[in-house]
Amino acid sequence: xxxxxxxxxxxxxxxxxxxxxxxxxxxxxxxxxxxxxxxxxxxxxxxxxxxxxxxxxxxxxxxxxxxxxxxxxxxxxxxxxxxxxxxx
Amino acid sequence: xxxxxxxxxxxxxxxxxxxxxxxxxxxxxxxxxxxxxxxxxxxxxxxxxxxxxxxxxxxxxxxxxxxxxxxxxxxxxxxxxxxxxxxxxxxxxxxxxxxxxxxxxxxxxxxxxxxxxxxxxxxxxxxxxxxxxxxxxxxxxxxxxxxxxxxxxxxxxxxxxxxxxxxxxxxxxxxxxxxxxxxxxxxxxxxxxxxxxxxxxxxxxxxxxxxxxxxxxxxxxxxxxxxxxxxxxxxxxxxxxxxxxxxxxxxxxxxxxxxxxxxxxxxxxxxxxxxxxxxxxxxxxxxxxxxxxxxxxxxxxxxxxxxxxxxxxxxxxxxxxxxxxxxxxxxxxxxxxxxxxxxxxxxxxxxxxxxxxxxxxxxxxxxxxxxxxxxxxxxx
Amino acid sequence: xxxxxxxxxxxxxxxxxxxxxxxxxxxxxxxxxxxxxxxxxxxxxxxxxxxxxxxxxxxxxxxxxxxxxxxxxxxxxxxxxxxxxxxxxxxxxxxxxxxxxxxxxxxxxxxxxxxxxxxxxxxxxxxxxxxxxxxxxxxxxxxxxxxxxxxxxxxxxxxxxxxxxxxxxxxxxxxxxxxxxxxxxxxxxxxxxxxxxxxxxxxxxxxxxxxxxxxxxxxxxxxxxxxxxxxxxxxxxxxxxxxxxxxxxxxxxxxxxxxxxxxxxxxxxxxxxxxxxxxxxxxxxxxxxxxxxxxxxxxxxxxxxxxxxxxxxxxxxxxxxxxxxxxxxxxx
Numbered sequence: 001x002x003x004x005x006x007x008x009x010x011x012x013x014x015x016x017x018x019x020x021x022x023x024x025x026x027x028x029x030x031x032x033x034x035x036x037x038x039x040x041x042x043x044x045x046x047x048x049x050x051x052x053x054x055x056x057x058x059x060x061x062x063x064x065x066x067x068x069x070x071x072x073x074x075x076x077x078x079x080x081x082x083x084x085x086x087x088x
Numbered sequence: 089x090x091x092x093x094x095x096x097x098x099x100x101x102x103x104x105x106x107x108x109x110x111x112x113x114x115x116x117x118x119x120x121x122x123x124x125x126x127x128x129x130x131x132x133x134x135x136x137x138x139x140x141x142x143x144x145x146x147x148x149x150x151x152x153x154x155x156x157x158x159x160x161x162x163x164x165x166x167x168x169x170x171x172x173x174x175x176x177x178x179x180x181x182x183x184x185x186x187x188x189x190x191x192x193x194x195x196x197x198x199x200x201x202x203x204x205x206x207x208x209x210x211x212x213x214x215x216x217x218x219x220x221x222x223x224x225x226x227x228x229x230x231x232x233x234x235x236x237x238x239x240x241x242x243x244x245x246x247x248x249x250x251x252x253x254x255x256x257x258x259x260x261x262x263x264x265x266x267x268x269x270x271x272x273x274x275x276x277x278x279x280x281x282x283x284x285x286x287x288x289x290x291x292x293x294x295x296x297x298x299x300x301x302x303x304x305x306x307x308x309x310x311x312x313x314x315x316x317x318x319x320x321x322x323x324x325x326x327x328x329x330x331x332x333x334x335x336x337x338x339x340x341x342x343x344x345x346x347x348x349x350x351x352x353x354x355x356x357x358x359x360x361x362x363x364x365x366x367x368x369x370x371x372x373x374x375x376x377x378x379x380x381x382x383x384x385x386x387x388x389x390x391x392x393x394x395x396x397x398x399x400x401x402x403x404x405x406x407x408x409x410x411x412x413x414x415x416x417x418x419x420x421x422x423x424x425x426x427x428x429x430x431x432x433x434x435x436x437x438x439x440x441x442x443x444x445x446x447x448x449x450x451x452x453x454x455x456x457x458x459x460x461x462x463x464x465x466x467x468x
Numbered sequence: 469x470x471x472x473x474x475x476x477x478x479x480x481x482x483x484x485x486x487x488x489x490x491x492x493x494x495x496x497x498x499x500x501x502x503x504x505x506x507x508x509x510x511x512x513x514x515x516x517x518x519x520x521x522x523x524x525x526x527x528x529x530x531x532x533x534x535x536x537x538x539x540x541x542x543x544x545x546x547x548x549x550x551x552x553x554x555x556x557x558x559x560x561x562x563x564x565x566x567x568x569x570x571x572x573x574x575x576x577x578x579x580x581x582x583x584x585x586x587x588x589x590x591x592x593x594x595x596x597x598x599x600x601x602x603x604x605x606x607x608x609x610x611x612x613x614x615x616x617x618x619x620x621x622x623x624x625x626x627x628x629x630x631x632x633x634x635x636x637x638x639x640x641x642x643x644x645x646x647x648x649x650x651x652x653x654x655x656x657x658x659x660x661x662x663x664x665x666x667x668x669x670x671x672x673x674x675x676x677x678x679x680x681x682x683x684x685x686x687x688x689x690x691x692x693x694x695x696x697x698x699x700x701x702x703x704x705x706x707x708x709x710x711x712x713x714x715x716x717x718x719x720x721x722x723x724x725x726x727x728x729x730x731x732x733x734x735x736x737x738x739x740x741x742x743x744x745x746x747x748x749x750x751x752x753x754x755x756x757x758x759x760x761x762x763x764x765x766x767x768x769x770x771x772x773x774x775x776x777x778x779x780x781x782x783x784x785x786x787x788x789x790x791x792x793x794x795x796x797x798x799x800x
Binding site: 104105110113115136217218219445447 | 606618
């Protein structure tokens with residue numbers, strides 16, 4: 001199944017991970033390109049990560065003990081800065 | 089569930105005549121999703137379902153909310169199984185904080201959950217018949233379902249999002265008196281009688297059986313590999329029902345319903361046969377309803393690590409988890425059964441006639457509203 | 469034939485056409501309100517809504533351009549359908565029997581075939597937003613099979629219309645040839661005359677078989693449940709009719725009611741020997757037969773799911789076999 005990550009966009013796919021056998025609690029996906037990209041969901045195994053990095057997506061992995069909100073905000077700020085550069 | 093490594097690779101190169109895309113607005117799909125069917129002579133060779141059209145970022149909004157508010161917000165995740173979400177969300181905090189819930193409240197929560205299973209399964213059967221083109225059966229099921237909706241409204245005050253479970257028990261409005269208990273019993277008698285009539289006519293109709301037998305087959309190995317759960321998994325012959333592992337269900341006797349073929353017929357039959365089982369549980373809970381209080385207010389709030397809770401909801405295994413920091417929710421995640429079940433339906437579509445493809449997708453009782461909660465902040 | 473006779477004949481034809489219109493606007497309402505709503509224990513629409521009020525409403529709607537490579541032709545097709553249906557009605561009227569070749573079963577089959585071909589053209593010319601043109605990022609990075617050509621759902625219905633032309637129309641044509649075989653003539657005048665002498669075809673074994681086969685052929689031609697694979701809600705939604713709006717959708721509504729009336733009149737002409745004729749009280753029998761067909765169709769539709777080809781082929785084959793038996797019985 002697919003989920004469209006829109007251009008210059010950030011999402012977190014926590015609810016789409018089959019967590020029973022997966023080392024990360026959450027994944028933040030950033031699409032830094034100017035075209036939509038489809039990702040595979042649900043996420044079962046770690047090879048998903050490399051396959052989607054090859055599509056040009058930025059994948060940020062969040063372990064259970066890490067602070068999800070701060071990682072999300074950091075990635076968001078970085079993306080906003082990228083957007084500003086592109087609109088200049 | 090042992091599961092060998094799953095790789096979401098694109099299948100081998102196939103010769104495909106054409107692609108017929110449908111949705112996100114489509115008369116067979118009551119919720120928005122996009123499906124691309126790759127067909128050859130109207131037989132589906134491959135399918136791609138795209139979700140994410142209905143996302144609302146519920147988990148993102150929950151981040152930092154007081155836990156009671158976050159719990160009631162989860163009820164908005166789904167309009168069909170709203171009780172399941174709020175109950176499971178409350179269970180996470182109760183488990184984390186070690187809150188003891190009074191037995192009477194446990195029983196009433198079970199009654200609400202099973203009533204919700206009844207109306208959800210009947211909605212599923214009605215929608216399935218609608219996609220089959222049998223509008224008479226569809227209308228008939230909606231007519232029978234009204235009785236359950238009326239009971240839910242009587243107890244919770246609403247036909248949808250009844251707001252029964254709260255931290256430590258249930259809302260006072262949801263308590264049951266003698267008049268309500270009698271109405272529940274009468275309702276169950278009516279539903280049991282009508283549903284058995286419907287089941288008899290449904291199973292004995294050769295036209296319908298011809299349309300649903302051997303259509304949209306999901307094999308047991310694929311169902312396990314793709315993490316399907318609930319009736320969709322049980323329709324392939326795997327006898328897993330989380331209610332048998334939930335201590336809340338210990339006092340009640342019920343059977344785990346399974347079928348073997350994993351096709352549309354098996355999926356419909358599992359749910360038709362689960363209805364009498366749910367009625368059985370409701371009758372036991374109402375008959376043995378313990379006396380006493382319905383809310384435990386003697387507990388303290390403190391920080392807790394991420395706690396997880398799984399319960400069996402009408403569509404399968406529902407997973408809620410979050411941590412607590414100063415009474416506020418941190419890093420919540422909700423995984424609904426539909427996400428894996430719908431993914432498995434891409435597999436079930438293969439080999440179907442294109443008219444049966446939407447039926448194959450609908451057979452897993454997909455709830456796209458539940459599924460689409462990825463945090464995606466977009467400006468349309 | 470004097471001028472007065474000709475004038476009476478023309479007025480009779482016009483009068484019968486008017487009766488056809490007046491009766492046909494009530495048939496969808498009878499079907500959906502009196503039969504299906506009752507069966508499904510719901511109130512249902514007002515009797516006049518589906519066949520009369522809906523077309524009137526659509527006449528006042530704003531005319532929009534359909535998503536079609538040839539919008540004018542696409543919009544003209546339902547009108548052509550109505551004209552074909554009126555021709556079908558006229559060639560079974562006694563006033564036109566003097567036109568000989570035109571009032572034969574061959575002309576009947578030809579016009580029915582055009583009625584079916586129209587759906588093919590409609591499906592080919594309709595490009596609604598509900599499939600390929602939906603503004604949705606389908607073929608993007610990460611998508612499956614980006615190289616595969618894409619089809620509209622209406623093209624699917626067009627292909628199905630072609631299949632229905634090929635085998636779906638067997639029952640109705642086989643049924644039509646039973647009276648031909650019994651009367652030994654392809655001319656409608658002779659078939660009617662034969663029945664005035666020997667009694668209705670319907671009251672014979674061949675006639676009874678023919679009537680059953682004709683009824684199913686009637687439902688297939690009208691694309692009614694369970695034979696509505698051409699416009700299955702589960703995949704092609706409304707199929708070829710998707711892009712009709714405003715007055716053109718009104719024509720679609722009108723032509724359906726009219727086709728029900730005309731096909732029922734063809735039955736009463738060929739199987740009862742009662743052609744539609746306003747100058748005779750037997751027009752009432754035509755109306756009664758029409759109501760019977762409408763009610764029967766509504767009941768069968770209410771209690772059946774849609775057939776995919778897996779069910780369609782064997783059912784049509786079985787009915788056609790019945791038709792062949794009917795033709796054989798007509799020689800006995």
